[in-house]
Amino acid sequence: MTGSVSSVSGREIRENPSASLQNALAGKLPGFFSQQPSGRPGADGASFYIRGVSSYNGNNRPLIIVDDVEYSYDQFARIDPNEIENLSILKDASTTAIYGVRGANGVIVVSTRRGKEGPPQISMRAEMALSQPTIIPNYLDAYESAKMYNQAQINDNSVNPSPSFKPRWSDQDLELFKNGKDPYGHPNVNWKDVLFKQFAKQYRGNLDLSGGTQKVKYFVSVGYLYQDGMLKDFGQDQGVNSNYFHQRYNYRSNLDMSVTKSLDLRLDLYGNFGQVNTPQVGSPFGYNDLFYDYSSFLTLAPFAYPVYNPDGSLGYSTWIRNENPSYNVNNVVGRLKYYGYNQTNESNINFIGSAKQKLDFLTKGLFVQGRISFTSNYGYGRSMTRDQFPSFIYNSATDTYEARDPNVYRVRRFFLGYDARSTSRVLNMQLMVNYDRTFDSKHHVYALGLFNRNSTEASNSNAVYNFIPNNFQGYSGRVGYDYKNRYLVQFNVAYNGSDRFVRDKRFGLLPAVSAGWNISEEPFYKNSFPKFMDLLKIRGSYGIVGNDALGNSFSYYYQQNYSNGNGVVAPNFGYSSNLYTGVVEGTLANNEVTWEKEKKLDLAIEFGLFNSNVTGSFNYFDNNRYDILTTRGTVSAIFGQGLPPVNMGKVNNRGYEIELGYQSPTKSGFSYYIKGNYSVAKNKIVFQDEPSPLYPYQRFTGNSIGQMRAYTFIGYYKNADDIANSPKTAVPVQPGDLKYADLNGDGKIDGFDMSVTGNPNTPNTVYGINLGIRYKAISISANFQGARNFSVRGTAESIRAFSSNLTEVHKYAWTPELGDNAKYPRLTLLGGISDPTAYPSTFWLIPGDYLRLRNAQINFDLPSSLTRGLGIQQARIYVNGSNLLTFTSLDKLYQLDPEISSGTDRVSYPPQRLINFGISATF
Amino acid sequence: MISKKYISSFILATALTFAACERVETEPRDWILDTLVWDDKDKNATVAVFFLNNIYSYIPDGFNRINGLGGDFLETGTDDAVPSRTNRQAEYYTNGLISTVNNPDPYWGTSYAGIRRVNIFLSNIDKVPAATNSIAIWKAEARYIRALLYFELVKRYGGVPLIGDRVFTIQDDLSIPRNTYEECIDYIVSECDAVKGTLTPEPVSDSNWGRIPRGAAIALKGRALLYAASPLFNGGGISTNANLKALMGYPTYDANRWQKALDAANELIGLNYYALQTSFSGVFTTKKNTEIILAKQSGNNFLIENYNAPVGFGSPAASLGLTSPSQNLVDAFPTITGLDITNAQSGYDPQNPYANRDPRLALTVFFNGQTWLRRAVETFEGGLDKPGGIAVQTRTGYYLRKFMADFSNNTTYTNQSHNFPLFRYSEILLNAAEALNELGRTTEAVTRIIDIRKRAGIRAGTDNRYGIKAGISQTEMRALIQNERRIELAFEEHRFWDIRRWKIAETATSGSLKGMKIVKNTNATLTFTPFVVSTMKFSNKLYSMPLPYDETLKNNKLIQNEGW
Structure with a gap:
């Protein structure tokens, strides 16, 4: 091994009950950076990077390869951990080089479990989890909130005192908030208790079957996951589930067949289908996010309104309706109860077929392999929503009720909605020639030639890119040699391209070289080093890899177009003032656009002590990303038009990773381990065509x-x-x-x-x-x-x-x-x-x-x-x-x-x- | 050998699969490319006309414009008004907070974007086989808009880079120095002269209303020449650096520039088409009339009422009261006699200040007691339209009334024609009067002003001079013309530039900006007390706008204006 790779086993991943795969990786892999901003069921996957970020173009996502096939971020999050044998991250140039223009952000490689020879074995797992927020703000009660509101008004008034000024809440109001004697006129609601459960539940079940004979081996797994939301189940008596939830079924069937002595076939069929549900909330300003309501003072102050009136009807108040009309959305409990849900249903079906033919009759250690994979994702949205129900403002003094909206006294019926969501299909074909042979049990020679073609068609919210095929094609090669596992050297090269660029800018050559020296294998080692040091290895690599994912708003930069769409202001002409269509020149084209590249340097030292009970490594890297697509910042507005991005940005990203571990030997059934890792990746913008500021x-x-x-x-x-x-x-x-x-x-x-x-x-x-x-x-x-x-x-x-x-x-x-x-x-x-x-x-x-x-x-x-x-x-x-x-x-x-x-x-x-x-x- | 069979079938299968991937549609095919816009087969020039339509959208607007739709009038950065909301950028012009990075009205990028589009149009339209006559008119319209955009730049910055008909490519060197003020004015004037013969001659048909008419070119030329003749630009620039002085104005004074301004005004008057309307109020809400030379066209709406009418009117005629005209402006209106309110003969009563005033006052501002939506406007302390507290409301005791349709007898607003007047005939008369007076022909100037006052509804007086005293001196007449321009063209984006070109901004926009505090006494009588709303500051550098900070970083040949 001459490259930088970190791995984690499926078993370790399964120790973390999180529903999204990447959430189980934090802290386990040196060089893996992640951030989980949300816990919403079905959308709780962390964003993650390998060795930090190196590009400011918006896409620093590592390439994800599962069983040799590219996965999307979303697909990755939904892998059932039960199916995973091993997960590795590839960090340096030599390991990522064969991925060529897609390897610069690092690569995550997942291999799934496969059948082993033996009698059928059935495993099952059942899990039930309680979930609660890591943290959710606790808000002050009505009395304190009202007091502070008054204080704010007093502060504001003191600037330019108005003679008629009175704070919004009188002393009597405050007293009532405090003693709770008027729960309808002066409510004090703890919205956290009203809205959220103490614990939400999560269920997971797995059943797998594996085994095989010499001829056929199989691993079949099914999994189920149900992630409930933290919201109370308000919608239930309306016959709908309007809570947040995520439900997922995973299936996988991995088959290995030996057709002849020299031909192996592999047929994998796998996928999942899932549902992600969110309540229709109808928050102010069109947010549709319950947590907006929860955090907003003007929507849900503790004294906003009583949840229910004495007669059991839903409450409301003039505080919002009259004093803060922009926040005048209906009673939140009513909204959660009556407004229904929005749901995304996705189904993901994938197939990999692979044939491996040994060509030992030509020369020993040679084989060819062909692989076709078809991955598809189909999503549609379903919603069941409505927008009207009555709520009443109760006047405790007169014991009368006033409708919040005098035009609404009924609960409207549900309306069904349906829309297409993310749909994609990817066809991937690979053909590879492999050679791996050891001569005289000293000279290990290996080589790989790979032809790879990938075609993606996917829906896009921007009609321009909707289902436009996105093709990628490449040739990669690897040649390696090592002598007695002592001196190791490897060359990698990729020649690949993508049709996101103009014809003569599509292909590029990306080479990498790496070498290692296993000092502990040297004959002199045992004499010159203390005995307890039983492993010492240094290695390094250098190469160029690329990144063709050019940010989220990728466009055909080489093609200029005119638009009559959004943002084109059309004039009115004529006495009757008719609006006329306008057409406007779009951003200029740049037919020089190509992918980003990165020069990666990686140096490492690995050691083992005491029979490798203590292991450790130190890794240094220095990555120089260049040709980052950059919108030029130094062009005067005299130009008069938006400029296309140009490959000119440069970012340096360097850092190190330290890994240290101790695994005790087992003594009378007792063993322990301690492992630590520390990763640093500091990036610095070297050039981004920024005009030199005054300061x-x-x-x-x-x-x-x-x-x-x-x-x-x-x-x-x-x-x-x-x-x-x-x-x-x-x-x-x-x-x-x-x-x-x-x-x-x-x-x-x-x-x-x-x-x-x-x-x-x-x-x-x-x-x-x-x-x-x-x-x-x-x-x-x-x-x-x-x-x-x-x-x-x-x-x-x-x-x-x-x-x-x-x-x-x-x-x-x-x-x-x-x-x-x-x-x-x-x-x-x-x-x-x-x-x-x-x-x-x-x-x-x-x-x-x-x-x-x-x-x-x-x-x-x-x-x-x-x-x-x-x-x-x-x-x-x-x-x-x-x-x-x-x-x-x-x-x-x-x-x-x-x-x-x-x-x-x-x-x-x-x-x-x-x-x-x-x-x-x-x- | 069995494996060979497998190998060959495998290879064959692979080869077939790969061969089957013939690709089509590798990029969007539904895009509007330049070949479609400049279609060399389309005699109707359909899409090319769309392109011209878009150029029209670069014609500047003026209603609640600063900081975007629902923003403030430029006048709220002068002594005529303040924004009702506090901390608004428009007020930076009078409180000294304008800086190279903080100028809410740079108009730099927008102008050059428009200019580029004109140049693209000019360089491509000949590819389209439309009727020669149509193409000529279109080109003239595009060139006119380009000249108009240059004038927007020149009045802000002085000389700016003139780029001619060039359409820049990425390879071009954009370090372009500023042209001198003189070159810019000459360019604007020559462009106006070049296109005026081709533009649609008046009367413009109903369906073409809003297209650039011939008169607009003459009016733009006239305004450019009037500005150029004015003290700030006509040798009176504030810069002491010779280079900069030539960029920011003419280095030396030349009286003949007033003659040119007068000639341009007379040229327009000589068309004998444009005329003052009988009613001042109808000018702004009648879409097509012979007083409007060019207006920014917009769909019928009631945004002006919505944004600016007194705040006490709620749904369905919700009014936001965003603009607070000042007491300074109100005091500038004479009484119905045409005499200044400080004049003892004017009949002005400080405790009944809105009675017997120039009728334009009631059509320009809302004051206490005026009828609107079937009730009296209440701007006394605690009144419906000045309730106090932190809600947005008038800061001066007045609201903007100009441009609105008359809704005094309605219960709600209805859609109205609200085109912002860019050039109208009154301005031409005022331009002529100003130039005549500066040329020493004060008596002729008086007749122009009388035309305006007569239409405004000022009483003729026994001497039939509409309040203009007999034997008025040139200096007195200058002040009178300046005042007449202020009230006649209030909120039409003149005051802001006029006080600069006259070099009176240092007095006009320094000191107190006043409002009127009205207290309703227990016996229902009102007490009027002017009060200071804000203290305005002016420094000489504000005579020209600062070139945008970013631009000076990006183009090192741009010389920043004096003081910035």
Whole structure:
């Protein structure tokens, strides 16, 4: 082995009960970076990168290869872990080179389980998990919220006092909020309790059959997963399930046949079909996201309205209907009950057929292999929704009811909707010639020639790209030699291309070379090195790989077109003012566009001590991405037209990975292990055609991808004198507002005082610690995982008081008494300099560094004496969990999961903590 | 050997599969390519006309324009008004916050995008076999719009890079220096002269209404020449650097420039087609009339009412009251006698300030007591339209009334013609008056103003001079013309540029911007007290807009304007 590869076994993956495959990988593989921003059933897969990110074009996704066939991100998330034998990530040039123009972001290679010779073996597994959010904001109650609302009004009024000013809530109102004596006129609702379950459930079951003879081997597996949502089941009495849920059936049949002595056939049929359900919520401003409602103060303040009126009808209030009409959406419980659901159904059917012919009669060790795979995904959406039901504003003084909407006294019928969703079909053909032979048990020679053709047709929300075939074709080769496993050398080359580019820019040659020296195999080694060092190896590789996935908004850049679609303003002519069609020149073409390339350097040292009970490695890499498609930033607007991207960007990404592990020998049934890994990948934009700004601190070039410009928070304005003596601001400030550094010293706070600061949202350091103990039939394992050096910023409904519901931190909003001990700027209902959206600053952009107990398992193997009577060979019961504990620096301001996307404007469906109980048996 | 059979069948099968992949449609075939736009077979030039239609959309608008639809009038950056909402960018022009990165109205990228489209049209339209006559008119229209866009640039920045008919490609060097002010004005004037003979002559048919008429070219030329003759540009520039001075205006004064401006105005008057309408109010809501020379066409709507009418009117006639005209503007309106309100003979009563005023006042602003949607407007403290508290409402005691249809007897708004007037005949008369006065022909100037005042409804007076005193001096007349222009053309995007070209912005937009505080007494009488809404600041650099920061970074040949 001369390349950089990290692997994890299927068994280890199965210790994590998470429904999306990638969530089980964090912390287990050095060089694997992931971030799980959401826990929504069916959409809880983390985004992940190999060795961080190297391109700012928007696509840093690794190539995913499952059983030699390319998978999409979504397909990958839905693989049933029960089907996995092994998962590896390929990180350097030599291992990714045969993937050519698709290998630059690294490659994930999954191999599935296959039958072994032997009697049929049936295994089953049944699991039930309880899930709850890792964190969900706890909001203050009605009394405190109303009091703070008053305070904000008092603060705002003090700027320009109005003689008739009265805060919104009187002392009597506050008293009633506090003592709860008027639950209808002055409700105090804990929406978290009203809306969400204590625990949601997740079920998983697997059944597989494997075995075989010399001629035929088989592995057949079926799996079922049901992930329920955290919402209470409001829709049930309407005969619909409007909760969030995800239901998935996986199936796989892997067959291996030896047709003749020299011909092997492989036939795999596999896939899954699933349903993802979300409630129709009807949030304000068309969000349709329950968590928007939950986080929004103006939609669901604790005093927004009583859920039910005394007569059992749904409640509402004039507070929203009359005072905040833009938030006038109906009673949330009613909406969840009556509005129905939106559902995506997908079915994924795949086939791989492969034939391997040994050509030993020509020369020993030679074989050819042909492979055809057909993968398809078909999705459609189904919705059952409605938009009307009555709710009433109860007047406790007069005991009367007023309809929220005088035109609505009935529950409208459901309406059925149907639409096509993601559909794709991929045809892949591969033909390869393989040679692998060892001469004199010294000279190991191997070679591979591969022809690969891939054609994808997929639906796209942009009609222009809908079902346009996307073809890829390539030749790759690999030649390797090693001498006594002591000196190793390998050459790789790929010549491949993609029809996303103009004809003469389609193909490119991408070579890589690697070498290794296994010092511990040298004759002199035993004499010159201490005895306990039993393995020492150095290796390195260098090469060029490419990335043809050019961001999400890929277009045929080489072709200019005119558009009469969106954004073309047509004029009105004529006395009767008719609107006339317009046509406009589109972005210019660039027929030089081609893929990105990356020069990858990888150096590593591996060692083993004490009979390889201690293993370790150190890996250094230096990747230089170039030809990144970049929209030129230095072209004057005099040009008058949008410019096409040009292959000119450069990013350097370098770092290292350290791996250390200890596996104790087993002594009287007791053994333990401890393994740690630490990965760093720091990227730096080297060139992105950025005009040189007036102030160097505003340059993005030289910083990491994804860093933003923000003001530097230097404290709160203390008083009027402080304001008078501070640099002038564009909007008037009050004591308690955030004060920013005047970086250019011109006495004004403006756009020039924003500097590129903080960290990007993607961590540049991740680490994992894996521990395990086994004593006879009991084993316990734990996996801690952490991430460092990334920043998170929340805006609007996720943090801003009175956009967001109020949290503990808002209690410490600035007052003259708190002064610098305040944790939040002064309360206000207006925008202003402290607003996180309009004035992004380092106050809001804070480190999200975290350490979590990513998963843990306690396993008990039932004694065979007990099970054999039942015809069970082997049985075990276990409890495991994921996201069990979290320690993060984010909680100094936000009550959000640290893996949330930066710039988030509301609470998202929180990632889930799972506690999973399972039994498994083999017959 | 059995395996050979397998091998050959395997290879054959593979070969067949690969051969079967003949590919078609490897890229979108439904795109509109340039061959379709400039179709050399289409005598109707269908798609090419669509392209021209799009160029028309570059004609500037003026209603609630700053910061996009639902934004503010440019006038809210002058002494005529303030935005009702606080912290609006339009107000940056009067509170000193304009900077190279913070200029809400750069019009730079938009203008050059429009210019590029004109140039594309000009260089391609000849490929299309439409009637020669049509092509000539289309080209003239496109060139006119290009000249108009250049004028938008020149009035903001002074000289800008003139790119002629060039359509840039990526390979072109875009480090283009600014042309001098003189070159830009000459270019605009020559383009106007070149196309005026080809543009549609008046009267424009109903179905073609909105297309550029001949008069628009003369009007644009006239405005460009008037600006060029004005103090700021006619040798009075603020720059001390000789290079920059030539970019920002004419380096030296030349009285003849006023003559050119007068000639252009007279040329338009000489068409004998355009005329003042009898009613001032109908000018803005009658889509087609002989006072409007060119207007930005838009579909019928009630956005103006919706955005600007007093806030007390709720659904279904929801009104947002976004614009607050100032007391400064209100005070500029004379009384019905035509005399300034400071004049003791004017009949002005400070405790009944809206009685007996120039009829244009009530058609320009909403003041307390005016009828709207069947009730009286209440801008007294605590009134329906000035309730107090944090809701958006007038900051001055006034709301914008101009451009609206008369809804005083309706209960809700209905769609109206709301085309923003870019050039109208009153301006031509005012241009002529200004040029005449500067040329020393004050008496002739007076007759032009009288035309306007007569139509406005000012009383003729016993001397039949409509409040203009006999024997008025040139200086007095200059002030009178400036004032007349302010009130006649209020909110038509003139004041902002006029105070600059007259070089009076340093006095006009510094000091207090006032409003009127009206207190309703217990006996239902009203007490009127002017108060200071904001203190305006002006610095000399604001005479020209700053070139956009990004542009100066990208094109190192661009010289930034004085002071920025």
